[in-house]
Amino acid sequence: EVKLVESGGGLVQPGGSLRLSCTGTGFKFEDYAIHWIRQSPRKGLEWVSGINANGDYTRYADSVKGRFTVSRENAKNSLYLEMSDLSVEDMALYYCAKDGGEFSRGEYSFDSWGQGTLVTVSS
Amino acid sequence: SYELTQPPALSVSPGQTARITCSGDALPKKYTYWYQQKSGQAPVLVIYKDTNRPSGIPERFSGSSSGTTATLSISGAQVDDEADYYCFSTDSSGHQRVFGGGTKLTVL
Numbered sequence: 001e002v003k004l005v006e007s008g009g010g011l012v013q014p015g016g017s018l019r020l021s022c023t024g025t026g027f028k029f030e031d032y033a034i035h036w037i038r039q040s041p042r043k044g045l046e047w048v049s050g051i052n053a054n055g056d057y058t059r060y061a062d063s064v065k066g067r068f069t070v071s072r073e074n075a076k077n078s079l080y081l082e083m084s085d086l087s088v089e090d091m092a093l094y095y096c097a098k099d100g101g102e103f104s105r106g107e108y109s110f111d112s113w114g115q116g117t118l119v120t121v122s123s
Numbered sequence: 124s125y126e127l128t129q130p131p132a133l134s135v136s137p138g139q140t141a142r143i144t145c146s147g148d149a150l151p152k153k154y155t156y157w158y159q160q161k162s163g164q165a166p167v168l169v170i171y172k173d174t175n176r177p178s179g180i181p182e183r184f185s186g187s188s189s190g191t192t193a194t195l196s197i198s199g200a201q202v203d204d205e206a207d208y209y210c211f212s213t214d215s216s217g218h219q220r221v222f223g224g225g226t227k228l229t230v231l
Contacts, residue, residue: 017221037127044225045211046156046222047221047222061220062219085226090167095165100171106213109156109171109172109218110156110168111171113166114165116165
C-alpha cells in the first residue's frame, strides 16, 4: 500500500521559515516524481512544487518561486520543502503527493496523497 | 492568471447521473484531471487525461472533454459519492498548473 506521511508543520511568524518533510513507503520512492500541494479555505487547492525522481529537475508555482525549495533524499525515502519569508498567504494544509509517472513530460497527476501537515502563519 | 471554472454545487438524487463541468480556455489542447475529496480526507484521483479511470475507481465514474469544457460524470450516483470534486489542468503555455474552485456534490 502506498503511504505518504507529512511532518514539520506548525506556527511560524510572518517572515519566518519552516521545513516540511514527507516520507513515502509502499512503492519504489526513487522511481517517482513527488509534488507538494497546499489547500486553504481562502485559495482552495494550489499546486506548489514538484521534483523528479532523481532530484535534478524541479518546478515551482510563481507564488512560491524564490522562497520555497524542494529537495529529496531517496536513500531515506524522504522529500523536503524549505519555506522562507512566509506570509499569511502561505497558511494552508500542505500535502505531498506521488506523481502519476509523466512529470518529466509535463503532465502532472497526483495518484496518491498524504494526509497533510498544517502551516499557520501568525504573529 | 489562468482559471478553471466549476459550478460551486450540484445536487442529484441517488441513482441519477451527476455531471460536473470544468471550463478553461486551454482545455481543447490540455488534459484535465479530476479529484474527489471527501470531508476530512485527502483528495483522490478519479479521472486522468480527460477520460481514463485509475484502478480501483468504480466504473460509474467517467470523464469527457469537448472544446473548452471537461465533464466528470457519475452514473447511478450513490450517497457515498458525496464529496467535493476538483478539476486540474494547465494553461496553454504549460506554465500555470491550476485547480478549479471545486464542486460540492450532494446526493440525496
